[in-house]
Amino acid sequence: MNTMSRGSVTDARLQPVMRSPLSYGALTGIYVVAILVPWALSYIEGLAVRGWYEELVQLLSIIGLSMMLLQFFLTARVDAVARQAGVDNTMRLHTKMGELVGYLVLLHPLLIVAPRFFVAPSFALGDLWDLFTSPETSTGMYAWCLMLVWVLMAVFKERTGLSYEAWRYTHSAGFVAIIILATHHAMTIGRHGRYSAWFDIMWFLLCVVAVALVVYVYFFRPRAVAKQPFRVVDCFKGSDSDWHLTIEKDGDFPFDFDAGQFTWISTSDSVFARNEHPFSIATTRRSLPKVSYVIRELGDYTRQLAKLGAGHRVWVDGPHGVFTQNARNASGVVLIAGGAGIGPIMGLLRELGDHEDKRPVTLIYGNRTIEQMSFMDEIASLECVLNLDTQLVLEQPPENFTGLPGFINQEVLSGVVSQPESINWDFYICGPPVMVKAVEESLLSLSVAPERILYEQLGF
């Protein structure tokens, strides 16, 4: 094991990843328990049970509010949580649960009046109208309307024409307003105002924590990031589509990472500008104090990387993520990269090279064209150090191409999975979300155990 920088670790921030980080499944389990706690507590009140339907509506209302509050916690990047669970995992859960929260909130008034449509249909629409117009439910109604607009904005994020940064600010501001209104609604109307003061105070305090987490992300987190200044060493086109960016620590502060992790980087003048983008580290800790990234040209930010001259200030938030080889016991490793996914995959491959690992390693690397391939020479030289088998896959292969044409699909993967010893191998996937999902599904349908599949999507 390389101890180059681990040996001098004294600061708690220098333990970026636990030896055994929480899996996504375990995180989801903790999440489910957490959202059920307020519902369980509501029974301490001893309010009479009023039939299964009302109890179901109560359950859905309470877990809906709990989930809304937890959404803030999942994106807060609090170091202690990030180290245990991985920001990639918490962001993934935030995105998945966001959809469910949207449905729960939007269905909430409809679920309340639904029985009226069966019992007294002629009054049901009137009841629904009362629900939306009565002064007692006004904060709930405002929260519901805002939620509708914000859910639509999240669903049609790409079509709104907003830059990611503008979208992020509006997303945060909108949901702060929604959570304040929804908490007020729960405290005044929840079970018709019959909960005791302590139950209402609990919602109030949880709401205060949620808003405080937003304040932390936008105002206090940048102060911590300001203590980690880096400078650009170089930034050049390493392939037709990808920039290879190398930055270097600009000061004597502790910084360490595990191969495969990512950081948010901001090249704005002010650390408070929050114009930050997540990119995965392509090197190992042997490269410190330098850190490198492979960045695909995609949109407004990544298209202007040419402007980054040597010496340009870079703010680094991280490292984050659990896409690492820590605490794994595989007898072989399969690394699958699509496009810019080669960045963290190179980090993992280089780490295996640093350790002169003797296990069988397979690299499957896909791109659209041969001109988009990076690190071909380095991969060839790693084949001399490692027991490495490389398979290149191209959507548009040139005439003399010796790799595989098309996509990284089940057919390509079955060649690896058919080897009997692969049952104990780890499969690392990194690339655009669509590619990661397709490869993961192929591996699962080839009977690879879910716990053997680790992935990082280049997008939350």
Ligand SMILES: Cc1cc2nc3c(=O)[nH]c(=O)nc-3n(C[C@H](O)[C@H](O)[C@H](O)COP(=O)(O)OP(=O)(O)OC[C@H]3O[C@@H](n4cnc5c(N)ncnc54)[C@H](O)[C@@H]3O)c2cc1C
């Ligand atoms: C954990 C993680 C690791 C990543 N690692 C790499 C990497 O190593 N190399 C690489 O090329 N790309 C990586 N990405 C993707 C990269 O962050 C985006 O491609 C980049 O931010 C696009 O910015 P843009 O303004 O040029 O493009 P845009 O056209 O603005 O955005 C393109 C896509 O990227 C998303 N995006 C844009 N800005 C951000 C942001 N600030 N935060 C999160 N998502 C954003 C948008 O939702 C959109 O789907 C990673 C993403 C994540 C989540």
